[in-house]
Amino acid sequence: MSGTRRRVTQRDIARISGVSQATVSLVLNNRLDAGVRIAPETRERVLDAIRSTGYVADPVARRLADRYNRIVGVFTYEPVFPSGTRDFYHPFLVGIEESAERLGCDLLLLTSAPVQDGRRRIFAEGSRIRLADGCVLLGRDLDRGDLTRLLAEGIPFVSVGRRDDAGGPVPYVGADYPAATAALVRRAAALGHTGVAYIGSGAGPESFADRLRGFNAAAAGLDARHLPEAVPAALDAAVAEGVTALFLEEPADAPAVTAWARAKGLDIPSDLSLVALGDPTRPVSFDLDVTGFTIPRREMGRQALDVFGALLEDAETDTQRLLPCELHDGTTLTGRNRP
Template sequence: MTARRRGKAPSQADVARLAGVSQSAVSRVISGNAATARIPEETRQRVFEAVRELGYVANPAARAMRKQRNNLLGVHTFERVFPHAHEDFYFAFLLGIEERAEETGFDLVLFTSTGPGRGGGGERGERKIYKDGTNRLNLADGSILLGVSTDRGELARLWYEGYPFVHIGRREVPGAEIPQIIPDYRTASARIVERLAELGHRRLGYVREWMEMEPYEDRRTGYAEAVGRLGLTDTSPGFHGTHGIESAWLDEVARGAVTAIVVESVRLAESLREQLAARGRKIPDDVSVAVLEAAPADLSGQWDSLVIPRTEIGRIAVDRLQTMLDDPDQRTGSLFVPCPLIPGTTVTAVRE
């Protein structure tokens, strides 16, 4: 390696000078579009020689400006990644995203500058896509949005501007058809009901969380549909709005009014177990219970439940995004990803 302009990285022009060719020749050699190149081996060697000598490496900014690609995939999380990664929330998604990005030769940008930063925004650390008129996202060719987006307006604008992105998880935005990749809770819930039916259960119950977010809606419709389709009976007081678990209903369950219960979260399932125990009833001996949620850590509980294929979803998100990048017109719609059921010890055949 020899002389280099002080403080400046060498450019193709420098290489060209050294190799005794034009800058455009250098460009052709390096980003060798062999089809249109028409540069003989000997010249190529001279150029590579000069490249080595100067330690030339392409300027990504210039390259990005010329082509319309960076090979950068953005990851926007609406909160900080790592504290949550620790709690395994974003973690598995990121795992899949990273894997797939590596496999396809992309780098990842974590948009941290969009946070409240110095002085701006609230303590909670919520991140905005648009911040004082600057959308940092378009630094990347496209982005994956992850987490709970509080501001539907931002999503709408992003979509309107034609920026390529996919949203992990369900988020309906009126007037915008944002590409989402969604765990198929609906089918999974239905399958759980089908399985209970196969095991002879006819009278089911459903215990819901208090939240009204889209993902829960899906579970609820899946359950309701399957119950209807299979001609089963649903006797859930909570199904139409109650928050806690009504003790009157629990008494009925204890009396045998219901043989299987579908529950929206492990938290509620644990509570259910206690309350039934207080009434002298055991799971699964007296009542079968399946859970419609599974954080990885919950596996220890041995609940029969569905599993959200987080890593897989991360990988899929990357692929989807790449499809969109390759063909910008193709606005791919939403994609549902099957959620496998994992067997536990809380569901058995009905005994009567």
């Protein structure tokens, strides 16, 4: 037998037996808890594939069950419990908790990290990150130095949200903001809007840059502009120059933009259309059903734990995932009724 023959993996067993890799893992670990039910014929099919291939679980691939504490750290760069942000972060945490329960892991919320230069630091003196088997990272803007060190030291981690490379590919589960934003720009163009504006920084966190990239790609050929802030002077100039649809990077700015429009005698949407690029990151009170998209926050949390578990087990999986956003029709994007 050649010494270079590829080792049979759980992924191979899943393909041969026609089940998911998660099912193979459950059969191997004899997991019947948490309400998991595997049909006897399915279990036998997996066992037959194991016997026929001579599959032997690599001890390294069993680390989650046999060598680790089964504790997943959750590190947040921003507070997630104050009233100003809890509604935005709550679905992420629910998804993380659901997957942790299914994987049989406990969650450790890493709250003792001190704030340095206005930000929490994972590797500050006294950090307890190594109490956990690794961590899931939450936050709009992650520290690149932390990401680089996590990769360099081989600490298993997954970011909730797409992240640029930091000395190597960063494992993440993010939202496909470019595709969702581009779809809404194309919808506006199809409704007759030729003047469009993106309101927001479009820089800094990857989520902002992704939205602006999607906007620019779809707005090619339109009279498109970028307004870094939703300030009255900039909005006045944009509308005077023919902008008829505004795309908000921060949906929580919608009430302020609407108040400005009403003060100018502009009706939304007949005079000016409004599109929200995601979910508000702070609570807002609003009387319009804003057109836009919703972020798959709960599913992002769920899959972040799935990727984390795969990293611990050395299982083959896609460690960089972008999930589709769901477009929301709303009532604030309509066709042009005037030239």
